[in-house]
Amino acid sequence: MDIPLAKPFFPATTHKVIEEVLKTGWVTQGPKVAEFELKYAKYTGCKHAIAVSSGTAALHVSLLAMGIGKGDEVIVPDFTFPATGNAVHFTGANPVLADIDLDSYCIKPQEIRDKITSKTKAIIPVHSFGHPSPMAEIMEIAKENDIFVIEDAAPAHGAEFGGIKVGNFGKAGCFSFHPRKIISTGEGGMITTNDYEVAEKAKTIRNHGMDEITKHDNLELKLSTFSILGYNYRMSDILAAIGIEQMEILDRAIEERRRLAKLYNDLIREIGMDVAAPLERNNVKHVYQSYVVLIGKQNTRNATIKALRNEGIGCTIGTYSLSNLPLYDGLCPNGTGAFNDTLALPMYEGLEDKEVEYIVDCLKQNYK
Ligand SMILES: Cc1ncc(COP(=O)(O)O)c(C=O)c1O
Structure with a gap:
């Protein structure tokens, strides 16, 4: 027998859609990314979806969009793929570990309560292996303490808590399209949010910090001021075309x-x-x-x-x-x-x- 641990599934139509994107010549972020984002937002019921280059990038961008950085603390579960904590480190903030429950492998609400300090700015519950974290209690703790929640939903496309799809509870939800995930674009990620400002900031951060403004010169050239530090975390239209097909399955x-x-x-x-x-x-x-x-x-x-x-x-x-x-x-x-x-x-x-x-x-x- 030769049974792999995981195997991504690509419908036969995928080859055709890749070819179509290649023919257009538009292979960086473009119309296919916009279409994939709309489809993903509709699927989750979130107002906004922002495609990025990986689940890790989704976490990093979300933290930055909420202004988290040096001196802040972010509570993350101990039992998770290192990307959850590493993204906190990227920002200069300090990841504070909370233990998990052994039945669901998700973060224990009491552990969150025990770890909150005056420096805590966010909690990142992970929907471990596709099992949603206890979001009702987590949102209550976040509200009581006025801190952000960023759902690490990397493995949890389509998972639900109380009949609502994950990615809707926190200020942002972060998904991954790595080949071990339920649907894959090879590499890729998606941020979901119901907050317009977070969505706009995330779009800027993923694209070098580029904010388009009209320069007041005679030519009316549109140039960016790059007023915030950004990254290149864009998704390619080739991968977005694959993602659109993946949504169907x-x-x-x-x-x-x-x-x-x-x-x-x-x-x-x-x-x-x-x-x-x-x-x-x-x-x-x-x-x-x-x-x-x-x-x-x-x-x-x-x-x-x-x-x-x-x-x-x-x-x-x-x-x-x-x-x-x-x-x-x-x-x-x-x-x-x-x-x-x-x-x-x-x-x-x-x-x-x-x-x-x-x-x-x-x-x-x-x-x-
Ligand atoms: C819980 C969790 N968070 C974040 C990530 C990072 O996702 P990516 O590999 O797309 O960067 C993964 C998976 O790899 C994961 O399992």
């Missing part, structure tokens, strides 16, 4: 992932192993960007990964614990436990039922 991909997750859950529970299948809390829609289990017997996860890989099964750790990395400080026992004991199994549209059965069977055989 998003709901189907989510439903297929949810079906596969249920199959995995049933099989794992059936064999009664000391392996915890992921759960879906009440009131949320999990989109299973990754299917992550918690191995009950400590110090056996790495051996399980090796054994499954020997059987031709692509698998890896759940994700990282920032407190275990040199660039971060903190003590987060649940995050550390999840870093050591979680296992991501294959999950993608096109994974066959008999392959899921084979994977769970191999897990059973190799679980010691």
Whole structure:
């Protein structure tokens, strides 16, 4: 067997739309990016969507658009891909780590309360592996303390909390189109926001800080003053054309992932192993960007990964614990436990039922 961990799916029409963009000669940010943004905004129900070059860029731009920088503190969950915390570091602010709940792998609201200081400017809850963070409580904490919320929704296209799509709760939502995500443009990211000023600022920051003004000279030349520091975080029209096609398959991909997750859950529970299948809390829609289990017997996860890989099964750790990395400080026992004991199994549209059965069977055989 040769079962990859993840496999992006591109409809047959994708080649044609790429060719059409190439023929126009407009290959940087242009009409296709604008169309992709409109489509993404409509899908999430957010007023604005701003396409950028990656999920990391989306986080960086959002933080800057809210004026976060040196001397500020931003609360991030310990158990996440380093990009969440690194984006805070980019701005000169200090990432403060909060521990997670082990059922959803999302940030613990009480931990946020415990970590708030007079310097706290924002919280970045991560919708871990596609499971929404507890947004009602997080928004309440943010309101009480007058701090921003930026949702790291990198893995959570289409996920819902209380029937509302993620990306609508915070001042901004940040999504990724990396190939391990539910839909992909190769590389890419999207910022969603319902705040006009954040949207306008984000557009300026992604494009070198370029703000168009009319110069008062005889030629009426339009030149920018570059009044704020910006970056080149633009998305190319080639990738946006791919993204537009991906939007057509998003709901189907989510439903297929949810079906596969249920199959995995049933099989794992059936064999009664000391392996915890992921759960879906009440009131949320999990989109299973990754299917992550918690191995009950400590110090056996790495051996399980090796054994499954020997059987031709692509698998890896759940994700990282920032407190275990040199660039971060903190003590987060649940995050550390999840870093050591979680296992991501294959999950993608096109994974066959008999392959899921084979994977769970191999897990059973190799679980010691
Ligand atoms: C939780 C989380 N945040 C941010 C990112 C960064 O996204 P990108 O790889 O598109 O920069 C990722 C994924 O890679 C992620 O999983």
